[in-house]
Amino acid sequence: xxxxxxxxxxxxxxxxxxxxxxxxxxxMLNKGQKGAMVFEPDLVxxxxxxxxxxxxxxxxxxxxxxKGMIPEGAEGFKGKMNEELTVTLTKxxxxxxxxxxxxxxxxxxxxxxxxxxxxxxAKAVSHPGKAKKVFEELFAELPAx
Ligand SMILES: [Cu+2]
Numbered sequence: 001x002x003x004x005x006x007x008x009x010x011x012x013x014x015x016x017x018x019x020x021x022x023x024x025x026x027x028m029l030n031k032g033q034k035g036a037m038v039f040e041p042d043l044v045x046x047x048x049x050x051x052x053x054x055x056x057x058x059x060x061x062x063x064x065x066x067k068g069m070i071p072e073g074a075e076g077f078k079g080k081m082n083e084e085l086t087v088t089l090t091k092x093x094x095x096x097x098x099x100x101x102x103x104x105x106x107x108x109x110x111x112x113x114x115x116x117x118x119x120x121x122a123k124a125v126s127h128p129g130k131a132k133k134v135f136e137e138l139f140a141e142l143p144a145x
Contacts, residue, residue, distance in 0.1 A: 002041040002071070006112035011025065012065060012114075013125055017063075020047075021047070021049040021051065022042075022046065022047065022050045022051070023050070023051045023053055024046055024050060024051070024052050024053070024111075025042045025053050025055055025064070026039050026040065026042075026044060026052060026053070026054050026097075026109060027039070027040045027055045027056065027057040028053065028054060028055065028056050028057060028058060028061035028062075028063065028099060028107075029057055029058050029061075030058040030059075030060075031058075035086075035104040036105070037078050037099065037105045037106070037107040038106075038107060039063070039097065039099070039107060039108070039109035041109075042108065042110065042134070042138060043109070043110050043111075043112075043138050043141055044109070044110075044111045044112070044128070045111075045112045046089060046091070046111060046113045046114075047110065047113065047114060048090050048091070048092055048096070048113055048114050049088065049089075049090055050087045050088070050089060050090075051086055051087065051095065052086070052087050052088075052089060052111060053085075053086045054079055054084060054085040054086075054087075055084055055098075056082050056083060059067050059082050060081065060082065060101065061082070061099045061102065061107070062078070062079040062080060062081045062082075062083070062085070062099055062100055062101075063077075063078075063079045063081065063085050063097050063098075063099065063109075063139070064076075064077070064078040064097065064098055064099070064100050065077050065078070065095060065096070065097060066096035066097065066098050066108075066125060066127075066135075067097025067125075068096075068121065068122070068124075068125040069094065069095065069118075069122045069125050070075065070091075070093065070096070070118070071091040071092060071093025071094070071095070071113075071117060071118045072076075072091075072093075072118065073086055073091055074090075074091040074095070078100070081100075081101075089111065089113045089142075091113065092113050092116075092117055093112075093113060093114075093117045093118040093119075093122075094110060094112050094116045094118060094119055094122045094131075095110070095111040095112075095113065096108065096109075096110060096135065097109040097110070097111065098131065100130060103127070103128060103129075103131055104128040104129035104130065105129065105130055105131075106129065106130030106131050106132060106133065107131075107136040108124045108127070108131045108134050108138075109137060109138075110135065110138040110139070112142065116142065119139075123135075123139055
């Protein structure tokens with residue numbers, strides 16, 4: 001009997017943990033608050049297990065994890081053009097995201113899941129065109145420790 005109660009408590013805990021996972025929406029836009037071709041918001045703070053939903057609000061965009069800008073052990077992803085992409089991020093760290101056709105125009109986003117354990121590695125990645133400046137600004141918004 002005792003064992004059953006313990007099991008029930010564990011199940012409740014697991015269910016509660018699942019319910020707490022949040023979903024974050026990032027819109028892919030031709031024009032946003034920061035200008036043309038943007039992810040909005042372009043900086044998301046999430047907890048491990050949270051889901052990110054990339055919404056193709058405007059056409060001709062996608063979301064792709066940038067090589068070298070995801071935590072070790074995390075799986076990369078690449079969304080199809082004009083399609084919604086939902087990813088669940090379980091590994092702690094920062095995730096750099098680009099829109100494949102608008103990377104050089106600075107259409108990038110940064111997602112921080114828990115501790116930014118791979119921050120240095122992610123910062124060391126080089127970017128084309130305007131993406132370099134946008135990432136510098138995004139990294140500057142993170143709390144220094
Ligand atoms: Cu785009």
